[in-house]
Amino acid sequence: MNFLTYPDRDLLMMGLADKIATQLRSAIRTDGRATFSVPGGSTPGPVFDALSDIDLEWDKVAVLLNDERWVDEGSERSNTRLIRERLLTGRAAAATLVPLYADAPQPEDKMDALAEGIAPHLPISVLLLGMGGDMHTASLFPGADRLEEALSDDAPILLPMRAEAAGEPRITLSARVLRDAMQTHILITGAEKRAAIEAADSLPVAQAPVRAVLKNATVHWAE
Numbered sequence: 001m002n003f004l005t006y007p008d009r010d011l012l013m014m015g016l017a018d019k020i021a022t023q024l025r026s027a028i029r030t031d032g033r034a035t036f037s038v039p040g041g042s043t044p045g046p047v048f049d050a051l052s053d054i055d056l057e058w059d060k061v062a063v064l065l066n067d068e069r070w071v072d073e074g075s076e077r078s079n080t081r082l083i084r085e086r087l088l089t090g091r092a093a094a095a096t097l098v099p100l101y102a103d104a105p106q107p108e109d110k111m112d113a114l115a116e117g118i119a120p121h122l123p124i125s126v127l128l129l130g131m132g133g134d135m136h137t138a139s140l141f142p143g144a145d146r147l148e149e150a151l152s153d154d155a156p157i158l159l160p161m162r163a164e165a166a167g168e169p170r171i172t173l174s175a176r177v178l179r180d181a182m183q184t185h186i187l188i189t190g191a192e193k194r195a196a197i198e199a200a201d202s203l204p205v206a207q208a209p210v211r212a213v214l215k216n217a218t219v220h221w222a223e
């Protein structure tokens with residue numbers, strides 16, 4: 001992994017947004033289109049705010065979530081809600097949102113339909129990931145019920161995932177799909193996450209699932 005340290009969080013968020021915009025432009029130049037896959041959670045909001053005002057051909061960008069909590073958009077826990085409110089506004093409103101949630105009691109009910117919608121947008125051009133202090137990324141949680149399957153080389157595009165630390169049921173891109181991304185960025189802040197990602201490098205992937213995507217990733221960190 002390539003580890004970048006920023007002087008503070010503002011510079012981190014602005015610098016990362018700029019880097020992502022450059023890589024999206026470059027993907028559009030080469031392929032005529034770009035897929036940008038993003039995390040939910042509490043950290044990436046300021047990166048989304050900065051990106052939403054950046055001038056690029058957003059109408060050629062498909063925005064996808066790395067994972068979703070199985071709740072509808074009315075919930076504060078909805079990652080779809082987060083990206084609609086923070087990323088898909090301003091200039092970036094012209095991007096296409098690829099859904100990772102559909103109204104049904106269980107993620108299993110919609111897995112195939114959602115995976116079918118994602119397939120034409122793969123591989124991911126630019127992948128932005130978050131990470132929890134327990135070393136999960138996307139919804140690849142240590143101890144999760146279908147982690148082994150999600151980490152395997154022939155995993156499906158999407159899997160339902162349940163874990164104690166996850167709260168509600170989740171749906172997540174598999175490690176294979178995340179690993180196939182052309183560019184990978186991991187956004188973390190604070191001393192605890194820095195220590196966790198450093199420790200992950202020498203732990204088995206089942207204990208530290210973020211390890212599945214570390215090899216070609218750039219980690220962006222500020223205190």
Ligand SMILES: O=C(O)[C@H](O)[C@@H](O)[C@H](O)[C@H](O)COP(=O)(O)O
Pocket residue numbers: 038039040041042043044066067068069079129130131132136137138139
């Ligand atoms: O929906 C989610 O929960 C995520 O996509 C998840 O993988 C997130 O990136 C980490 O849990 C970090 O979350 P924080 O930024 O809130 O610490």
